[in-house]
Amino acid sequence: MHNLLFWIIVYTLILAYSQVLLKIGVSHIGGIGFDHPVQFFLSIFSNVYIISGTILMASSYFLWLAILSWFKLSVAFPLTAIGFIFVAVLSYFILNEKLLFINYVGILFIALGIFLLLYKSV
Numbered sequence: 001m002h003n004l005l006f007w008i009i010v011y012t013l014i015l016a017y018s019q020v021l022l023k024i025g026v027s028h029i030g031g032i033g034f035d036h037p038v039q040f041f042l043s044i045f046s047n048v049y050i051i052s053g054t055i056l057m058a059s060s061y062f063l064w065l066a067i068l069s070w071f072k073l074s075v076a077f078p079l080t081a082i083g084f085i086f087v088a089v090l091s092y093f094i095l096n097e098k099l100l101f102i103n104y105v106g107i108l109f110i111a112l113g114i115f116l117l118l119y120k121s122v
Helices: 004-029 037-045 048-070 073-079 082-094 101-121
Strands: none
Touching: 004 037, 004 048, 004 073, 004 082, 037 048, 048 073, 073 101, 082 101
């Protein structure tokens, strides 16, 4: 039997890290503007962080399809909320973003919800 929590963690880590790469890439190109569409697309398609983040995000899609084939959607999808925790932690350590007290409270509630879902489902 496949281990649900393991695959959800792998999936959400890939997805969270892809978000960090996209954020780094957008920061490097100075933001998004549609006033010069050719320059906009050239800057996106030439940025290694945006390309890497997009590839990771696309690969997570195929992993998600596999997860859906192994587990019930009603259990698997709510567990993807763990991705919010990973994004917050990765943003703190990689992007040096500050976490406020309310962020920690939210992370605690998400973790509690995941625990309760796993406690009754597995």
